[in-house]
Each structure stands twice: as structure tokens, then as C-alpha cells.
Amino acid sequence: MAWGGRHDQDRDGVAEPRRPQTRLRSLADRLRDDPGLWRRGVVLALCCVLLALLMALHAHIPNAVGNLGSLTETFLPWFGLLVPVLLLLALLRRSATAVIATLLPALVWANAFGGLVTDKAGAGGDLTVVSHNVNADNPDPEGTAGTVTASGADVVALVELKASMVPAYERALADAYPYHSVQGTVGVWSKHPVGDSRPVDIRLGWTRAMRATVASPRGDVAVYVAHLPSVRVKLKAGFTASQRDASADELGEAIAREPNRRVILLGDLNGTMNDRALRAVTSQMRSTQGAAGDGMGFSWPAAFPMARIDQILVKGVEPVASWSLPRTPSDHLPIAARVTL
Structure with a gap:
């Protein structure tokens, strides 16, 4: 059975599957050989942090100018749609830093609204x-x-x-x-x-x-x-x-x-x-x-x-x-x- 279609040769010249450990080492080599994976996407990562802060600290957005705080809170659940957009951009940018950073707004949104997407209806009632x-x-x-x-x-x-x-x-x-x-x-x-x-x-x-x-x-x-x-x-x-x-x-x-x-x-x-x-x-x-x-x-x-x-x-x-x-x-x-x- 082939592992990803690549084989190594044993001592008798017979092909044997490439071990998963070898694949992990290959991935580690690529990460080490491409330091740009961590250097790229700093702006995207910053956008992820700002989005997370916006959703977590919305109560501190002032209403003094145009009731901006209330406007933000009215449509707050929709800010979660920006998370997959940022993730897609991070993947296209091939930035490990930005990909990891998308976890921040995702977790904040899940904590605030995750409970609403499940069915909590029960039976009975008066x-x-x-x-x-x-x-x-x-x-x-x-x-x-x-x-x-x-x-x-x-x-x-x-x-x-x-x-x-x-x-x-x-x-x-x-x-x-x-x-x-x-x-x-x-x-x-x-x-x-x-x-x-x-x-x-x-x-x-x-x-x-x-x-x-x-x-x-x-x-x-x-x-x-x-x-x-x-x-x-x-x-x-x-x-x-x-x-x-x-x-x-x-x-x-x-x-x-x-x-x-x-x-x-x-x-x-x-x-x-x-x-x-x-x-x-x-x-x-x-x-x-x-x-x-x-x-x-x-x-x-x-x-x-x-x-x-x-x-x-x-x-x-x-x-x-x-x-x-x-x-x-x-x-x-x-x-x-x-x-x-």
C-alpha cells in the first residue's frame, strides 16, 4: 500500500512505503527552509487581533459620536463572517502567523454567540x-x-x-x-x-x-x-x-x-x-x-x-x-x- 504515492528502497531493492515520521520530518524541513511562513501576513494577523478586540470589548466603543457603540452591537453577530475571510486570505498569503491569529476572533465569536446556533428548545410548557x-x-x-x-x-x-x-x-x-x-x-x-x-x-x-x-x-x-x-x-x-x-x-x-x-x-x-x-x-x-x-x-x-x-x-x-x-x-x-x- 502506497503512502502518498512515494516509496523508499529497502536493502533488497524492493520499494516500501514512506513512513509517516518521514513525512513529518519533510514538513518540518519545509517550515525551517521557508521562514517567510512566519514573517508573512503580519498585517493580516493584526487585523485578526483587532477583530477579536472589537468583538470582545464592544461595550467600550463610545456612543458619543453617532451612537457608534449601539450600531456595532446591533449587528455584532455578523462580524463573525470576517473570520473565514481572514482565514482564506491567510492561506492565500501562505502565512502561518496569520492562520494561527484567526483563532483569536473565532474563539471570541464562539464564546459570545456559539450557544445561539444550537437547538436548545425543550418540550412542555404552560x-x-x-x-x-x-x-x-x-x-x-x-x-x-x-x-x-x-x-x-x-x-x-x-x-x-x-x-x-x-x-x-x-x-x-x-x-x-x-x-x-x-x-x-x-x-x-x-x-x-x-x-x-x-x-x-x-x-x-x-x-x-x-x-x-x-x-x-x-x-x-x-x-x-x-x-x-x-x-x-x-x-x-x-x-x-x-x-x-x-x-x-x-x-x-x-x-x-x-x-x-x-x-x-x-x-x-x-x-x-x-x-x-x-x-x-x-x-x-x-x-x-x-x-x-x-x-x-x-x-x-x-x-x-x-x-x-x-x-x-x-x-x-x-x-x-x-x-x-x-x-x-x-x-x-x-x-x-x-x-x-
């Missing part, structure tokens, strides 16, 4: 909830309602409800969800009784957040529905999110004051769990996707999801599973979760 930004200009509210109803959810939260379209959603959801409450542009529909429903002031001048009590068979649950202000990326102003940030602080304070120990927040927060500006909310609640999801769970834009800005966050309940529903005419994907009370 309550299934759905959250969906339906888009104010949704041309098919009946079809959208059908998608969320097909999920079998016990509680459905809809945001960006245009006043003229609310009756259409009420009619489409009435059979599956006999209890509901709409406050401003947000609403909650439930299979279980809904009470103590009221707006939540998030300093906008109009209602885009609400709180209600859902009387589930396992006890009362405080359900918050919120649609935080949109953010924009402008050439001169950068990542403009000051209004969103102020509303997040108000929402966080409202949840902190909530007397019910079991709280579920559903809605479009216009920010990811990595975004420091949402810390008033995310510091006291768990993401169902992070705890029990399958994959990153990106929800926006629906045509090619790049960020999870739609959230299901919980406090005092245990996430069991989290997933995305089929696309609707909205520019957001509906998301779902199952929790144990």
Missing part, C-alpha cells in the same frame, strides 16, 4: 406567546391573523396597528381569541381573560406600549406589549436612537415597578439584546431566544433577516422553546415562545 410587528400598511390583515392563529398561541401581541385596521384584526382573531385589549398602536389577544389593561407611558406623546394581566390556568401573568421608536442610520448623524433609548429607560422602569412576579414582554424593541441602550429592560429580563431558541432568531427585515429586534423577554417564568413563524406581508417575521409558569 403558555405559548406570539409577538408580531404587523406593519401599519399590511395589505392582508386577515392572512396575517391566520398565520399567528395557526401557531396555536395562547397570547398574541401585535404592534404597529393602524387605527383603521384594528377592526379587521379584531374580526379575524375573534374566534380563536375571545379576550383582547388595544391601547393606541399596540394590542394583546388572548384565549384567557384579560384584565387591568392600561397604557404604559414611554415618553412619546402617544401610546405605543401597554400592560395587561392575563389570567392563565396557572395563575396571573403581567403581559407588556411595546413598540419602541424606530432608529435610523444617517450619513451625518450616524445611528440616531436617542428617542428609542429614552423610551427603553421608561419601559424598564415600568417593568421594575411591576408587582406581579411573572412578567412577559413582547414587541418590537428596535434593538438587539447586545445593544447597551436597552439595558434598562434587558438587565432584568431573559430572552427566550437566547435561553431556549434554535439559531440566532433574526426577525428583521423579513426578506433577509439580519437582526433580532423583535423580542420576547421574560421574568419569573422559564423559557422552554423559542422560534420564528412563517413570513407574513409585514417587513418583520412573527416570533413565538413557549414558557413554563
